[in-house]
Every structure is written in C-alpha cells, then in structure tokens.
Amino acid sequence: MKLRIKLPGLAVMAALLVLSCARCQKMNNSDAATARKVVERGFSNPLAIPAILNGTNADFSAQPGTASLGSGVTVNALGYGNAPILGPTIRINQGEQFNLAFTNNLAEPTNVHWHGLEVPASQDGYPTDVTIPGGTFQYGFPVKNRPGTYWYHPHPDMATASQAYRGLAGFFLVSSTEEEALGLPTGEYDVPLVVQDKRLEGGLNYNPDIDDLSIGMFGESVLVNGTVGPVLEVATRTYRLRLLNGSNARIYNFALSTGAKFQLIGTDGGLLNAPLELSAILLAPGERADVLVNFNGLAVGTDLYLQSNAFAGTPSQGTQSFKILKFKITRQESDNFTPPVSLMPVELLSASQAVATRKFNIGHTMEHGGMSGMVMHPLDGKTFDPNRRDEVVKAGTVEIWEFDNTNGAETHPMHLHAGQFQVLDRSGGRAVVQPWEKGWKDTVLAFPGEKVRIIVRFPDLKGKFVFHCHNLEHEDAGMMLNYEIQ
Numbered sequence: 001m002k003l004r005i006k007l008p009g010l011a012v013m014a015a016l017l018v019l020s021c022a023r024c025q026k027m028n029n030s031d032a033a034t035a036r037k038v039v040e041r042g043f044s045n046p047l048a049i050p051a052i053l054n055g056t057n058a059d060f061s062a063q064p065g066t067a068s069l070g071s072g073v074t075v076n077a078l079g080y081g082n083a084p085i086l087g088p089t090i091r092i093n094q095g096e097q098f099n100l101a102f103t104n105n106l107a108e109p110t111n112v113h114w115h116g117l118e119v120p121a122s123q124d125g126y127p128t129d130v131t132i133p134g135g136t137f138q139y140g141f142p143v144k145n146r147p148g149t150y151w152y153h154p155h156p157d158m159a160t161a162s163q164a165y166r167g168l169a170g171f172f173l174v175s176s177t178e179e180e181a182l183g184l185p186t187g188e189y190d191v192p193l194v195v196q197d198k199r200l201e202g203g204l205n206y207n208p209d210i211d212d213l214s215i216g217m218f219g220e221s222v223l224v225n226g227t228v229g230p231v232l233e234v235a236t237r238t239y240r241l242r243l244l245n246g247s248n249a250r251i252y253n254f255a256l257s258t259g260a261k262f263q264l265i266g267t268d269g270g271l272l273n274a275p276l277e278l279s280a281i282l283l284a285p286g287e288r289a290d291v292l293v294n295f296n297g298l299a300v301g302t303d304l305y306l307q308s309n310a311f312a313g314t315p316s317q318g319t320q321s322f323k324i325l326k327f328k329i330t331r332q333e334s335d336n337f338t339p340p341v342s343l344m345p346v347e348l349l350s351a352s353q354a355v356a357t358r359k360f361n362i363g364h365t366m367e368h369g370g371m372s373g374m375v376m377h378p379l380d381g382k383t384f385d386p387n388r389r390d391e392v393v394k395a396g397t398v399e400i401w402e403f404d405n406t407n408g409a410e411t412h413p414m415h416l417h418a419g420q421f422q423v424l425d426r427s428g429g430r431a432v433v434q435p436w437e438k439g440w441k442d443t444v445l446a447f448p449g450e451k452v453r454i455i456v457r458f459p460d461l462k463g464k465f466v467f468h469c470h471n472l473e474h475e476d477a478g479m480m481l482n483y484e485i486q
Contacts, residue, residue, distance in 0.1 A: 036218040036317055038197065041229035043305075043326035045070030048225045050083065050170065050192065055092030055143075059101035062110055062154070062168060067204075069228045075204035077167035077226075078106065085226040087170030089192055090152070092143050094176040100139040104131040110163060111137075113155035114172060115286065116268055116442040118144045118419045121463025127157035127480070128386045144459075145420075146344065146440065147179035148270025149192070149242040149288045157386070161248055161472035162206040165217060167226070169194060169246050179271065182340050185240040185292070189335075191232065193306075194246040195324060197222050208473065213375040214366055215316045215410060216249020216471045222308075224325050231326040235333035238294045240265075241306075245283040248472040251317060251411065251445070252324070255280040256293070257305035263339050266290030269420035269440020271344040280309055281436045284413035284445040286470035289436055292339055295329060302329040313429060313447040314411045346439045349422050349455045353398040358391060360401065362446060362469070363408030364479075376478045379469065383478025391483035395460045400424065402453045405446040412474065414452075415443040417465040418485065421456035443470055458485050 053060070060081035067077040067085035080087025092098055104110050109132055113125030119141045122129070131137045150172040154163040171192045184190070197219035198204060208217050224230045245252055256262065256279075263275040268288050281289050298304070306325040311318040360380040367376040367383075376383050382390065393399060401421075403414045406428055420440040423433050429450035437444065446452045468480030 037220065037320055038222055038322040039220045040323050041071060041221065043229045043231045043323065045227050045229050045231065047230040047232040047325065048227045050086060050225060051081070051088040053081070053088035053090050055090040055098045055100070055172070056096055057099050058090065059103075060087065061103035061105045063105035064107075067167065067226060069200070069223065069226060071229050073200055073228055075200065077204050078163060079167050080170055085167040086194065087152070087168070089171040089173060091173050091175065094143055094145065094147060094174050096143055098139070098141055098143050102131065102137045102139055104133055104135050107133055108159065109133070109156050110154045110159075110168070111156055112139065112152050113417070114150065114152050115415075116145070116150040116420065117172065118459050118461065120461055121418075121465060124417055124465060125155040126386075126464065127155055127160075127384070127466065130156050143174055145174050146270035147174050147176045148266050148268075149173060149244065149290055151194070151244055151246070151288070153246075157384070158476050161217065161476045164246070164472060165198070165206045165248055166204055171242070171244065173242070174270070178344060182343060183337070184265070185238055185337070189237065190240045190242070192242045192244070193224055193325070194244045195222065195224055195252060196246045197250045200228070210375060213473050213477060216473045218250055218317070222322065222324050231328055233328050233330040234295050235331045236296050236298055236300075236329060237333045237335040238292055238296070238337045241291050241293055243281070243283060243289045243291065245285050245287050247285050249285060251282065251284050251311070251314070252308040253280055253282045253311045253318070254289070254324075255307055255309045257307050257323065262294075263292040264289060264436060265292055265339070265343055267436055267439045268442045272439045273344070273346050274342050275339045276435050276438070278435055282311060282434065282445070283436070284411065284443065284470065285472065286413055286415050286443040287445070295327065298329045300329050300332060303327070315448070316410065349398060349457060351400060351424060351455065354400045354455060355397050357400040357402065360403055362403050362412045362414065363405045363448070377469070377474040379479045379481050382481060384466075384468075384480040386482070388482060389464070389484050390481040393458050393483060393485055395458055395462065395485050398455060398457045400453055400455050402451060403444070403446050404451045405448060406451055408446075408448045411445060411447055411471070412479075413443050413445045413470040414467065415470040416456065416467045418461055419456070419459045421454040424453040424455050426453075427451045461485055
C-alpha cells in the first residue's frame with residue numbers, strides 16, 4: 001500500500017511548523033563569521049566507505065540513529081538503510097530499470113530526489129509529494145542517464161536543508177559496458193567522496209539563526225562520507241575519486257596539498273569527451289566531479305591532503321584554505337594505468353537550436369516576513385508556490401536560460417530538475433566557462449556580479465518540475481520556481 005500524499009504548500013508548512021519556528025531562533029552563543037571558518041581536526045580516522053546497493057531491486061528506509069563520526073564524536077543523525085548517517089551507494093547500469101521500495105521511518109514527512117537523473121515527474125521528489133511518517137512509496141524508472149556520478153537526497157518543501165544537513169544523502173552511480181571498456185579504476189580504487197561541513201558542538205542539530213538563513217548554514221567541521229578528520233590509505237597507483245559537494249552552502253576549491261595536477265574525467269552529467277588536466281576544481285553545493293589521481297612515485301609513509309584552496313568572488317566565504325582528507329601511502333603497487341585519450345562523446349548543443357530564451361533575476365534582495373517572520377529569498381521576484389505554473393516548455397525543444405546575478409550579493413548554484421544542460425557562457429565576474437563546467441551539467445554557480453547562460457533540451461517527461469538555488473537555506477526560503485513540460 002502506498003502511503004504518499006501530495007500536500008498543498010500551506011499543509012506542508014503546517015506539518016513542518018516546528019522546523020520553521022526553529023529557523024527564527026538565534027543559535028546560543030553563535031557567531032556567524034566564526035561558524036564559517038573551518039577548524040581542522042587530527043586526520044586519524046579511517047574514511048568510511050558507503051555500502052553498495054544494487055539498484056535493480058532495492059529497498060531502504062529513512063530513519064534516525066546515532067552516528068559515530070570518529071575522534072569520539074557521536075551525534076544523533078539521519079540515515080538511509082542500515083547507515084546511521086548518509087546512505088548506501090546505489091549502483092546500476094544505463095538502460096536498466098531502477099526499483100526501490102522506500103519507507104519513511106522519520107517523525108516528519110520526507111521524499112527522495114534523484115539529483116541529476118532524468119526521471120518522471122511522479123518520481124522526482126517534487127517538494128509537496130511526500131511520504132508521511134510510517135508510510136511507503138515505490139520508486140521505479142528506467143535509467144536513461146550517461147555513465148557518471150549522481151546522487152540522492154530529500155526534497156520536502158521547507159525541510160530539505162534540515163534533513164540533508166542531519167545526514168540524508170547518498171551516491172547514485174551509473175555505469176555501462178562502454179564505460180567499463182575504458183579500463184578506469186574500479187573496486188577499492190573507485191572512491192566516492194561526499195564532502196559536507198557540520199557544526200558538531202552540541203550534536204548535529206539544525207538550528208539556523210538569521211545570518212544562516214540569509215547566507216547559508218556553515219559548520220566548523222568538514223566531514224567526508226560522514227567521517228571527521230578522515231584518512232584514506234592508498235597505494236602507489238591511480239585512483240578514481242568521485243567528488244560531491246553535499247554541503248548546504250559551502251563552496252570548495254578542491255586541490256592536492258602538493259600542488260600536483262590530476263585528470264578531470266567527468267562532471268555532473270557523466271564522462272567528458274576527453275580528460276582535462278587541472279590543479280583545482282571549484283564545486284558549489286550539488287556539483288560533482290570525477291577525477292583521476294596518480295599516487296605513483298610517492299614513497300610509502302608519505303602523507304598528502306585533499307584540501308580546499310582560498311578563492312575570490314564571494315563576500316561570505318573563500319578566504320580560508322583548509323585540509324579535507326589525508327591520503328596516506330601505505331603500500332607499493334603498479335597498475336600501469338594510462339588515462340584514455342578519449343572517454344565518451346558529448347553532444348554539444350548550439351545556441352542556434354534554441355526556440356526561446358528565458359531570463360531570471362537571481363540577484364535578489366532578501367525579504368523578511370511570512371510565516372514566523374522567517375527570511376525569504378525570491379527567484380525572479382517570486383517565492384515558491386506549488387499551486388503556480390511559472391514556466392511552460394515543450395518536450396524535445398531546446399531553450400537558453402539566463403541566470404542574472406549581476407546585482408546580487410551572494411553566490412547562487414542554480415539547479416534544474418528533470419535532466420541535464422550545458423553552460424553556454426558567463427559574463428561579469430569570472431567571465432568564462434570554467435573547465436569543470438564542460439560537458440553535461442545540472443547545477444551551475446553564479447557568483448555576485450555574474451550572468452550565466454545555459455542551454456537545455458527538455459526531455460520527454462510530461463509534468464511539473466522545479467528549478468532552484470542549491471544553497472539549501474535559500475531553496476527552503478522560497479528560491480525555487482516551477483516549470484512544466486508539455
């Protein structure tokens with residue numbers, strides 16, 4: 001029996017009243033500027049690796065639990081399946097049918113959004129399509145996406161930030177025989193890394209103050225796969241690292257502490273045409289990158305780090321460099337691996353294919369008011385209303401969408417549901433499309449002063465979807481609109 005309900009916006013707000021009211025309270029002894037600084041911990045805890053779940057016939061629940069994060073840190077958290085925090089890595093092949101029997105064992109409504117995947121509207125985790133506490137829902141759809149790194153997380157209206165922050169997220173990895181033929185690292189040498197910052201003092205509680213609701217929730221501790229102060233023992237060979245920024249608001253400028261270069265092989269929407277050699281990759285919340293790192297030539301006993309370098313362009317973060325994950329060389333191995341010259345063809349969309357251009361002002365002015373006086377973040381002058389159709393597009397057509405943050409004061413990673421797009425150009429600020437924005441994307445970052453244009457071909461998925469800022473505090477405070485595919 002399906003125990004799933006489609007609640008109108010006001011009903012969801014009522015169901016989540018406790019969470020909404022909590023957002024209006026100042027955190028005790030909180031200093032927003034201090035909270036945005038990372039405090040490095042000793043890197044001595046073995047990196048947790050999520051369990052693997054076959055996506056063709058799966059089941060799990062969302063449930064509360066007690067998670068041990070390492071270094072004696074234990075918190076109340078949320079997890080999927082048997083995990084006390086986060087969830088299993090779902091693996092499936094392109095073209096296969098995904099089936100998941102989902103149970104909500106939380107004390108609040110929830111759902112699951114398959115981030116980056118092309119799925120029917122009824123399966124996408126629309127903000128008001130929620131499973132009630134104790135309820136079940138059957139997810140099922142054919143996997144159409146290219147091989148790559150996708151992920152899943154909750155998406156209930158006004159509670160996405162809270163539930164994701166407390167632990168609900170997991171990887172969804174798509175493979176194919178074509179990808180396998182490339183001979184990329186597999187098994188223990190293919191490592192998913194979800195990077196998230198948390199406030200651990202007093203437990204993993206979600207009690208944002210007004211500054212957090214305005215700028216985004218930042219924590220002093222950076223976790224990888226739910227591990228604080230993580231260390232990964234590696235051999236002298238090539239590894240595939242799948243980077244996911246799963247934070248609510250923090251941006252990471254990923255690099256190696258040695259300054260060594262690595263090979264970028266995939267972005268949000270899967271593998272690129274060919275590897276790109278880079279020394280840093282800037283990822284906003286929701287974005288992913290597949291990279292190949294070669295530890296060959298390093299002596300056993302050597303330590304190096306995945307870190308976040310300082311970056312410019314935003315007033316609220318980027319001034320600090322900090323370590324994220326320690327790699328410890330513990331054994332000699334030879335794999336004789338050479339990155340392929342070519343990976344998988346990427347069809348490039350052309351601006352000449354577009355039948356329409358839509359422009360959205362994301363350089364908004366925050367509004368105070370609404371329920372319990374909470375902070376609101378408009379998108380193009382409007383805040384989310386599930387009963388409204390904001391944009392209507394036609395399946396199979398190509399459009400250009402422009403996100404204008406020219407007059408904005410904060411960063412906005414913009415995310416479209418229902419599929420992938422490509423980044424056409426950027427003006428102002430960084431002024432160029434970044435190397436890690438090549439290929440297919442589902443999230444694109446606009447710094448203050450920037451205007452970004454994307455090009456999207458809408459899939460043959462009739463129904464209503466959303467697009468929004470993936471700063472989760474902004475999303476929950478209204479920075480989300482509807483679009484309907486006809």
